Amino acid sequence: MSQPLVQFRNVQKSYDGENLVVKDLNLNVAQGEFLTLLGPSGSGKTTSLLMLAGFETATSGEILLDGKPITHIAPEKRNIGMVFQNYALFPHMTVAENVAFPLKVRRVATRDITDRVRQALDKVGLAGFESRRPAQMSGGQQQRVAVARALVFEPKLVLMDEPLSALDKQLREQLQYEIKRLHRDLGLTVVYVTHDQTEALAMSDRVAVFHQGVIQQIDDPIALYEQPRNAFVAQFIGENNAFDGQIDTVNGELCQVRLPDGSLIPAHRVVERGSGERTRLSLRPERVVIEPEAGAVDIRVPARVVDVTYLGKYARVRLRACGLEHFVVAVPNDGRTKALAPTSLINIGWRAHDCRALNAE
Structure with a gap:
């Protein structure tokens, strides 16, 4: 059996030194998997994602990426793409400049940046939008730019924190399909956070249901819905x-x-x-x-x-x-x-x- 791409080993997180937001988290994410962290507000799902991204530090335990501990590695050096709920685009930059930003930080040769930006925008259906600014685009288009920026440097792992929650239902469903297509076509490994049960069931290979800092059940969508293992999962899913x-x-x-x-x-x-x-x-x-x-x-x-x-x-x-x-x-x-x-x-x-x-x- 191949080594998991991501491993959480006995990870705990407390912000005040007393109350644990994440309790003894043990979780593996396989190469090429689409894993969703699902749960109500305050359940520990987003904190777990932020620890993996490097924006929060685990109080105890260890997180490994590709078999190597990453606790003391800066976020920008973890080779992880990140897509946020609020897009986090630079308003003064064009679409091309936003997508190129991770490449410039990594000192990619200028002659290569233009081609890679064009390829990334083509993957998300935004070819020809290079010169626009975020304010000239719809919410769905801005989120596509954010996805292109997360993919442009070909990361080992892509993290998505409630990326579609600000969009209307029809657009949200359309982007769900497109994110899954990118996951399949590019062989991406995705860790996705949402509180939307329908979204989690529709998109994921596996779903980890969080409650009070603990994974209550981790399973494929069918097993999670049809065979809940406890009362919380049964009530929360559907x-x-x-x-x-x-x-x-x-x-x-x-x-x-x-x-x-x-x-x-x-x-x-x-x-x-x-x-x-x-x-x-x-x-x-x-x-x-x-x-x-x-x-x-x-x-x-x-x-x-x-x-x-x-x-x-x-x-x-x-x-x-x-x-x-x-x-x-x-x-x-x-x-x-x-x-x-x-x-x-x-x-x-x-x-x-x-x-x-x-x-x-």
Whole structure:
């Protein structure tokens, strides 16, 4: 197995000497991987990125790049490209001058700079924009310039800190695709920070979910969504029905969970919990079936419709069920939802393996 390009070894970070923003971080990033650090504000994801970039220093532990410690190496000597949320372009410089800046700092021969700048701008679709200034460009165009500047010196690693958060939805989705194309076509290694779950799932080879300075789970997008390992990940990634109960019986990977109203729910036992222990059940809205046919589900429960919201391709149906006032079901918008009038009583159901018994916290 080849050596990871990036290694965090027992890295910790504290700004005040008492409270750890990053706690005992151990993380490897493979050559050519697109890894996203995802989490809420204050979870430690951006601090981890800044330590890798060299703009923050680890309180303890070690960070290696290509097998070599980089703790005492200045940011500009780490051969890392950086793309910021606010573009960080020089307003008094032209596009060509902005993109050329890293090459001039590295004392690249002047005869080579023009060709490399042209090639970098061509990669991001900005050929012919060399003489413009940032103020003459849209936000999306400015971010493309920032990406070109990060790529122009052919770095080993590219770091991106919330690069698309200031853009509107359509442009953000377009640039997501273009960044992934560059990652694929150029064989880049990318470490990307975002708080946007959809963006993380759409772009990444793997996603590391941060909470309170600790990686809660690191997995590919499908496993992260379909197989969350704890209650925080289940709640943070996508929409989720979460309800608490107590494990009644255990049968291998399955268990029966007794809810506060006394009903029993079959579930897939993700964490080691025995009879009598508390658990939190996680059930995705799209896994719930309204008026299921016999044999299609493992459990049927009654529910009362609260309201129906039409969202184009699907409808979001809010119910009272399983002791929850806000039990959500995602239903394909095929016309059948018109019969779901508020206050009507219906049956819902799901398969046991789609309901995951997680930690109780």
